[in-house]
Amino acid sequence: SESIRLAVIGGDGIGPEVVAEGLKVLDAALAGTDVAVETTDFALGADHWLETGEVLDDATLERLRGFDAILFGAVGAAPGDTRVPLGLIERDLLLKLRFSLDHYVNLRPSLLPAGVASPLAAPGGVDFVVVREGTEGPYVGNGGALRTGTDAEIATEVSVNTAFGVRRVVRYAFEQATARPRTKLTWIHKTNVLVHAGRLWKRIVEEVAADYPQVAVDYLHIDAATIFMVTDPARFDVIVTDNLFGDIITDLAGAVTGGIGLAASGNINPDRTAPSMFEPVHGSAPDIAGQGIADPTAAILSVAIMLESFGQDEAGQRVRDAVAADLSSRGAERRSTAAVGDAIAGAVAARAQ
Amino acid sequence: SESIRLAVIGGDGIGPEVVAEGLKVLDAALAGTDVAVETTDFALGADHWLETGEVLDDATLERLRGFDAILFGAVGAAPGDTRVPLGLIERDLLLKLRFSLDHYVNLRPSLLPAGVASPLAAPGGVDFVVVREGTEGPYVGNGGALRTGTDAEIATEVSVNTAFGVRRVVRYAFEQATARPRTKLTWIHKTNVLVHAGRLWKRIVEEVAADYPQVAVDYLHIDAATIFMVTDPARFDVIVTDNLFGDIITDLAGAVTGGIGLAASGNINPDRTAPSMFEPVHGSAPDIAGQGIADPTAAILSVAIMLESFGQDEAGQRVRDAVAADLSSRGAERRSTAAVGDAIAGAVAARAQ
Numbered sequence A, B: 001s002e003s004i005r006l007a008v009i010g011g012d013g014i015g016p017e018v019v020a021e022g023l024k025v026l027d028a029a030l031a032g033t034d035v036a037v038e039t040t041d042f043a044l045g046a047d048h049w050l051e052t053g054e055v056l057d058d059a060t061l062e063r064l065r066g067f068d069a070i071l072f073g074a075v076g077a078a079p080g081d082t083r084v085p086l087g088l089i090e091r092d093l094l095l096k097l098r099f100s101l102d103h104y105v106n107l108r109p110s111l112l113p114a115g116v117a118s119p120l121a122a123p124g125g126v127d128f129v130v131v132r133e134g135t136e137g138p139y140v141g142n143g144g145a146l147r148t149g150t151d152a153e154i155a156t157e158v159s160v161n162t163a164f165g166v167r168r169v170v171r172y173a174f175e176q177a178t179a180r181p182r183t184k185l186t187w188i189h190k191t192n193v194l195v196h197a198g199r200l201w202k203r204i205v206e207e208v209a210a211d212y213p214q215v216a217v218d219y220l221h222i223d224a225a226t227i228f229m230v231t232d233p234a235r236f237d238v239i240v241t242d243n244l245f246g247d248i249i250t251d252l253a254g255a256v257t258g259g260i261g262l263a264a265s266g267n268i269n270p271d272r273t274a275p276s277m278f279e280p281v282h283g284s285a286p287d288i289a290g291q292g293i294a295d296p297t298a299a300i301l302s303v304a305i306m307l308e309s310f311g312q313d314e315a316g317q318r319v320r321d322a323v324a325a326d327l328s329s330r331g332a333e334r335r336s337t338a339a340v341g342d343a344i345a346g347a348v349a350a351r352a353q
């Protein structure tokens, strides 16, 4: 029998609420297997910072490294909360974890489940996965400001892209494409404007593609990609793109496939040199926090990705099936966060019989 | 009687085809006014570069400065055409014009016309305008690459943002909002990640907002903005954002409001220190070039924006009305580019009676 040590970071807003349901479903999925989970809570986020002045200290980061995986809720203070500096929690907690733990693959599947409405009139059969780069691009935090607060201020942001960083994520995406029936890969960038980074991405994609002759490759500018995402999302199979374009296209993809409340993700370190981290794509939604009405589905589906990362494919599939069944039977009546979690956990347990 | 000197840059692919129809409609709109247009063609674009090795030489740029306005088609070689370096024509022609002629406002209205289908099931009444910054951000072309072509390559892109540049475009956007019934402005950025540029944008928006107490201001991250663009596009009135986010959100907006074939734009120099430039948002579409099947509507609507920039509001409105009438009567049958132009030009002439 195996034991998984799981660090749990609920974070801010609805984060802890949805994570609690994820854990409920995790327990249900592992009951009857020989795998046990041991969770440790970490109180991190805007509230923790307000109380202690610490976002993520070195000792905590080192402790987190010792876990097998991290389940993450959401972070971010309320937009109006002027006590928290802009982006502090996002940069120094969430992005610090992604960068420090070398989560170079941010895996974001998009599937329009049966019975779920899309804002699109004719979405078609949507089932693709975005491989978003997680440790480079405009997210590195390089850049700065000069003459701050004056009329002569200049502020820069530097996007950093390396052959090393692009190759490993592109290779991962080709592996994903190889394992899927359509074996298709679309890479997204803005090569006609961002020519330095664009040339690098193009070269690496072409080099890696030579090792995967069975994969059909195409390219879209990010602006054109947003068009296809609403006119023909079924055209996508595997998408690979940089950190910022991946952020944008996955939110749009989430909206098109039934809402961001269903979008799950894994921040993956494929080399297993540090724990991977699983989190819903949605944010902390301070406007609905504390009311017990947030949809925990994305957190629960993130648990499914986590189970699969442990090789617990059967348990992961049971979670997916239970979610699909729950989604297809949702009516107009609004259930509480806990009620949704209970229902899915119950269905997962029933499926184990 | 007044004479307008208009430079015409058809460009590549379908660019010259749609521009020809724009000119047809321009003539029809100005017939019966005391304004005459004198056009001068400039053969610029990928083909011109292949023939001459010049993209846009200094003498040509200086000549262009002498015109009252520029009508622009589209540029960009076919994606498969390896003779043209990546982004050469986009950067050294289109972006060089926008930057050199100080087109700091890239004005892109989005309106879902009656009778036009949207890919959204329930788009609602969509009528907003995006004020996209045109001379800063990640589009400046700063950055570069080191150890090019090796496994140790690093490529950077630098987004440059200044108080000067942000303030002038934000102020323009507030003026637009003031002139519209809903007096609402949404600014879009990614302030929680791109904190240096984000802080500058936030400060400037707040400073300018103090001068426009009647305008309701809200903020969206670019990822969240793409969600609203498909779930509730009617929420937008005036949007102001940076060059890259503006590129992305306007293509998505175009898709949502009947397709990029209808999306018009003006690259505006509000200070009139150089000619403004009017262009459809769509690209050169090499796949359908030369077949006479491209939709010229976006080019024609760009002419309407141009007419308004000359103070010819009545003529501009006639063009808009003729386009609206044409759109609402479009059937399944596909008309040629010229047939659409003829029909709209005819309707514009008839409306002058």
Ligand SMILES: CC(C)[C@H](C(=O)O)[C@@H](O)C(=O)O
Binding pocket: A075, A076, A090, A091, A094, A247, A281, A283, B192, B193, B223
């Ligand atoms: C909260 C924010 C920093 C984050 C991101 O931009 O990556 C979020 O939008 C996401 O997509 O996970």
Ligand SMILES: CC(C)[C@H](C(=O)O)[C@@H](O)C(=O)O
Binding pocket: A192, A193, A223, B075, B076, B090, B091, B094, B247, B281, B283
């Ligand atoms: C062709 C390209 C350089 C251009 C841009 O990115 O600005 C186009 O996409 C646009 O939106 O006008």
